[in-house]
Amino acid sequence: MKYTQFVGKSDFESRILNSDSPKIVVFAASWCGYCRRFLDLLDSLEDRGEVTVVDVDDPDESLWDEFKIPLVPTLIVFHRGKEIFRQNGRAGVGLLKGDVERALAAYASAR
Numbered sequence: 188m189k190y191t192q193f194v195g196k197s198d199f200e201s202r203i204l205n206s207d208s209p210k211i212v213v214f215a216a217s218w219c220g221y222c223r224r225f226l227d228l229l230d231s232l233e234d235r236g237e238v239t240v241v242d243v244d245d246p247d248e249s250l251w252d253e254f255k256i257p258l259v260p261t262l263i264v265f266h267r268g269k270e271i272f273r274q275n276g277r278a279g280v281g282l283l284k285g286d287v288e289r290a291l292a293a294y295a296s297a298r
Contacts, residue, residue, distance in 0.1 A: 196249055203239060209266040209297035211290060212239045214256045221276060225260045229287060264290050266297040 203210045213229070215222035229238055250256075254263065257275060264272040272293035274286040 196253075199250055203265050204268040206265075207267060209264055209271070209294045210239060211294055212263045212265060214251065214254070214259055214261040214263070216259045219259050222260045225262075225276065228284065262286060262290050264293045264297070271297055 203212060213222075213226065215226060254261075254270075260276045262272075262274045263270055272290050274290065
C-alpha cells in the first residue's frame with residue numbers, strides 16, 4: 188500500500204474530504220507499538236489503495252476532535268467527504284486482518 192502523511196487540516200480537507208475518490212485514513216501515533224503493527228499489516232497486503240496516515244503527534248489536533256478519535260489506531264474510509272466505514276483499534280492480528288478487509292471492501296464498493 189502507498190502511504191501519504193498529512194499534517195494540516197486544510198491539506199486533509201482538500202485531499203481527503205473534497206476528493207471524489209474513496210480514501211482510507213488511519214489515525215495513528217508514532218509512539219504506539221500497536222499502531223506500528225497495524226501499519227505493518229497494511230503494508231503486507233497487496234496494493235489495493237492509498238492509505239493516508241494521520242499522526243496523533245500532529246500539532247493540528249482539531250482533526251482528532253472533529254472526527255472523535257477515541258483511541259489509536261482508528262481506520263476510516265471516506266468517500267466524497269462522508270465516512271463510510273470506521274473501526275477503532277482492536278487487539279489480535281486476526282481481528283485486524285478482518286477489519287482491514289472490511290475497510291478495503293468499503294473502499295472498493297465506493298469506487
